[in-house]
Amino acid sequence: MDFNLSEEELEFKQMAREFAEKRLYPQAEEMDEKAETPKELIKECGELGYLGFTVPEEYGGMGFSSTAFAGVLEEFSAACAGFGILLSVHCSLCCEIINLFGNDDIKKKYLPPMATGEKIGSYCLTEPNAGTDLVSISSTAENKGDYYLLNGTKTFVTNGGLASVFIIFAKTNPDEGHRGLSCFVVDSNLDGISIGKPEKKCGIKASDTREISFVDVKVPKENLLGEEGNGFRMAVTILNSGRIGVSFQAIGIAQSALNETIKYSKERKQFGKPLAAFQALQFKMADMATRIDASRLLAYRAAQLKDAGKPCHRETSMSKLFCSQTANFVANEAVQIHGGYGYMKEYAVERYFRDARVTEIYEGTSEAHRMVISKDLLKD
Amino acid sequence: MLQKIHHEYREKIRAFALEKIEPLAKSIDEEQRFPTEQLKPLAEMGLMSMVIPEEYGGEPIDTISYSIAVEELSRVCGSTGITIAAHNSLGAFPILKFGNNDQKMKYLPRAARGELIAFGLTEPEAGSDAGGTKSIAIRDGDDWIINGSKCFITSASHAMATIATARTSDNPKEKDITSFILEKGWEGYSVGKKENKMGLRGSDTASLHFDDLRVSDEYLLGKIGEGFKQMLITLDGGRISIGAMALGLAQGALDCALKYAADRKQFGKPIVANQAIQHKLADMATEIEAARLMIYDCSERKDAGIRFSRYSAMCKLYASEVGRRAAHSSMEILSGIGYYTGPYPVERIWRDVKLCEIGEGTSEIQRLVIARDLLASLKKV
Numbered sequence: 001m002d003f004n005l006s007e008e009e010l011e012f013k014q015m016a017r018e019f020a021e022k023r024l025y026p027q028a029e030e031m032d033e034k035a036e037t038p039k040e041l042i043k044e045c046g047e048l049g050y051l052g053f054t055v056p057e058e059y060g061g062m063g064f065s066s067t068a069f070a071g072v073l074e075e076f077s078a079a080c081a082g083f084g085i086l087l088s089v090h091c092s093l094c095c096e097i098i099n100l101f102g103n104d105d106i107k108k109k110y111l112p113p114m115a116t117g118e119k120i121g122s123y124c125l126t127e128p129n130a131g132t133d134l135v136s137i138s139s140t141a142e143n144k145g146d147y148y149l150l151n152g153t154k155t156f157v158t159n160g161g162l163a164s165v166f167i168i169f170a171k172t173n174p175d176e177g178h179r180g181l182s183c184f185v186v187d188s189n190l191d192g193i194s195i196g197k198p199e200k201k202c203g204i205k206a207s208d209t210r211e212i213s214f215v216d217v218k219v220p221k222e223n224l225l226g227e228e229g230n231g232f233r234m235a236v237t238i239l240n241s242g243r244i245g246v247s248f249q250a251i252g253i254a255q256s257a258l259n260e261t262i263k264y265s266k267e268r269k270q271f272g273k274p275l276a277a278f279q280a281l282q283f284k285m286a287d288m289a290t291r292i293d294a295s296r297l298l299a300y301r302a303a304q305l306k307d308a309g310k311p312c313h314r315e316t317s318m319s320k321l322f323c324s325q326t327a328n329f330v331a332n333e334a335v336q337i338h339g340g341y342g343y344m345k346e347y348a349v350e351r352y353f354r355d356a357r358v359t360e361i362y363e364g365t366s367e368a369h370r371m372v373i374s375k376d377l378l379k380d
Numbered sequence: 381m382l383q384k385i386h387h388e389y390r391e392k393i394r395a396f397a398l399e400k401i402e403p404l405a406k407s408i409d410e411e412q413r414f415p416t417e418q419l420k421p422l423a424e425m426g427l428m429s430m431v432i433p434e435e436y437g438g439e440p441i442d443t444i445s446y447s448i449a450v451e452e453l454s455r456v457c458g459s460t461g462i463t464i465a466a467h468n469s470l471g472a473f474p475i476l477k478f479g480n481n482d483q484k485m486k487y488l489p490r491a492a493r494g495e496l497i498a499f500g501l502t503e504p505e506a507g508s509d510a511g512g513t514k515s516i517a518i519r520d521g522d523d524w525i526i527n528g529s530k531c532f533i534t535s536a537s538h539a540m541a542t543i544a545t546a547r548t549s550d551n552p553k554e555k556d557i558t559s560f561i562l563e564k565g566w567e568g569y570s571v572g573k574k575e576n577k578m579g580l581r582g583s584d585t586a587s588l589h590f591d592d593l594r595v596s597d598e599y600l601l602g603k604i605g606e607g608f609k610q611m612l613i614t615l616d617g618g619r620i621s622i623g624a625m626a627l628g629l630a631q632g633a634l635d636c637a638l639k640y641a642a643d644r645k646q647f648g649k650p651i652v653a654n655q656a657i658q659h660k661l662a663d664m665a666t667e668i669e670a671a672r673l674m675i676y677d678c679s680e681r682k683d684a685g686i687r688f689s690r691y692s693a694m695c696k697l698y699a700s701e702v703g704r705r706a707a708h709s710s711m712e713i714l715s716g717i718g719y720y721t722g723p724y725p726v727e728r729i730w731r732d733v734k735l736c737e738i739g740e741g742t743s744e745i746q747r748l749v750i751a752r753d754l755l756a757s758l759k760k761v
Contacts, residue, residue: 001491008510129645131716132624132646132715133646133647135647136646136647136648155716156716199720200410200720200721201720201721201727202721202727202731203718231499269505270506270508270509271509272512278744280744281744328708332734335734335738336737336738336742336743338742339508339738339742340502340507340531340532342580343576343734343735344575344576344578345576345577345578346576350578353734357711358719360712361711361712361715361716361718361719362716365715367654367656367712367714370656
């Protein structure tokens with residue numbers, strides 16, 4: 001099944017798979033154990049164009065569609081989900097928001113170095129007291145004429161320790177709800193920014209997650225992205241990209257977990273026959289594969305709608321909700337079929353199980369997506 | 381079902397667990413360290429000798445109380461839960477049940493004082509198929525020479541002795557499997573590398589290797605050829621304790637989610653004010669209660685001497701799945717912060733509880749045990 005992908009899109013998926021096989025699979029276990037991504041790997045991805053995959057060519061990128069990028073994300077995440085999210089946050093959130101809402105000056109300044117990977121982006125939206133509830137964001141950006149004075153704390157910041165560019169959401173008018181929210185492109189070397197220690201996580205350990213605080217950071221006025229008060233609308237628009245990104249991350253994890261399980265079930269013998277000969281396990285694998293196929297269809301539909309510029313909130317939410325549940329279902333069954341070995345770190349399914357868990361949590365929890373979907377169903 | 385003594389016992393164990401076990405739970409997971417310093421207080425509480433009669437230095441309690449103890453320990457620390465469950469059900473129990481008086485006198489008082497006994501059944505090639513054991517014991521005069529490897533053995537590095545199965549014939553049939561008590565420190569007995577596990581990282585899991593290990597008949601447990609049957613009987617009881625462990629972990633996950641949901645505010649109200657969260661909590665609590673009843677019911681059957689293997693498989697199967705779902709829901713309620721290692725116990729619980737669906741028989745094996753028993757009852761009618 002090709003999900004109506006163009007030849008070019010399939011080709012990129014194949015190239016990404018080859019890169020993943022050569023560079024990601026062999027070190028994914030070590031990246032998890034050490035909880036870091038080698039800088040070299042980021043550099044290589046930059047040189048190959050993956051970090052600017054969806055950035056327009058005029059700004060130094062490859063100019064490809066979200067649908068083409070989806071295949072890359074899936075293949076990278078299949079090998080190392082922690083690396084997949086680095087790429088997704090950098091491309092789908094950071095590059096994309098600058099490209100969609102920035103003026104020419106800001107695009108010229110930031111997109112070319114981001115497209116090559118010289119600068120990595122980090123997306124600072126969530127706060128300790130503002131998770132699903134974005135309107136409660138309490139970071140502030142006070143308009144001082146030539147600059148904005150930024151104060152606040154952001155949490156769960158992916159790429160926090162690697163990034164040179166922070167996309168930061170803060171209230172320019174704290175008295176207004178979502179209309180008071182604005183978005184800024186902030187250089188990480190400005191005075192007053194402090195970056196916390198890497199957070200210890202259950203999975204996607206190769207990905208760098210931090211808390212970032214801002215105390216009286218002077219952000220030049222030209223680094224306001226779009227217009228004052230437009231931050232909420234921008235955040236909501238860009239959520240579609242993030243959800244598609246996590247959908248394909250989840251599909252990648254699930255596919256790898258299934259592949260490992262099929263392989264293991266043919267090799268491992270108990271009671272004088274391979275596990276694959278037991279009907280209960282055959283049916284488990286059938287369910288795993290069916291859910292993965294359904295996930296791919298939902299996710300590619302979402303990506304294609306987005307590329308076509310059509311409204312797709314409901315579809316991206318459905319995709320993210322379902323794909324993340326699939327990844328958890330599949331990874332759990334994969335561990336189960338591996339038995340004791342599945343609980344040990346020598347076997348990749350142990351990592352897939354931990355990695356899959358986050359896909360139901362970030363880029364909106366499953367509950368947040370059910371809110372989006374049901375709101376859309378019940379409108380009017 | 382529950383008597384006043386059970387409620388009082390739970391309070392006693394809960395207080396002990398909060399004071400002595402819970403404070404170490406986070407660090408032993410992070411450092412992947414087996415807390416030997418806990419063994420003495422655990423023994424003093426009688427938790428190392430729950431199945432050992434007084435004449436062998438134990439403080440025997442009924443099986444419901446035993447389940448309560450494992451539940452309350454696991455509620456704060458899964459690693460301690462499995463160490464205790466394995467020691468009592470899989471280490472001390474078979475010696476008591478199948479050992480001769482000399483063996484009981486030799487090992488049970490030490491076990492009661494806090495020296496661990498391990499259970500060496502699983503092998504690299506014999507997991508669910510425990511009858512496929514490759515370890516072999518060959519007669520040499522009056523002795524046996526044992527060769528083989530065991531894997532995923534709980535408390536392997538710290539146990540004073542292991543009850544290990546080996547084939548006593550070339551003919552690989554279940555009736556040719558025999559159990560031996562093998563002591564750490566004997567020539568030919570070595571502990572392999574520590575396993576790097578997803579969870580229960582404060583419990584000691586390693587492989588054991590027997591190389592030309594010479595042992596006399598004194599260390600044969602029960603009779604030649606009874607090993608497989610002994611193991612099945614042992615696992616029947618052990619499964620209750622793994623069910624209790626999963627139950628405790630599930631309760632710990634619910635404790636954590638409930639408190640967080642009441643404290644955490646989003647959209648100007650505590651998240652527990654949302655119906656979706658309330659219903660999630662309700663489902664968790666309902667499933668936990670059902671699992672608890674199954675475990676206590678099975679515990680009563682065991683003490684009443686009624687055949688209970690179907691019921692121990694059922695309570696282990698159900699409680700371990702409830703445990704996974706409860707941990708999953710709890711992490712869902714905590715969301716981002718729940719995925720972090722450290723700030724809340726739920727991330728650890730989520731990793732720990734997965735083992736309950738695998739250890740002492742995977743869920744698939746429990747279903748096999750249950751189905752076989754169902755079919756056997758059909759034939760009787």
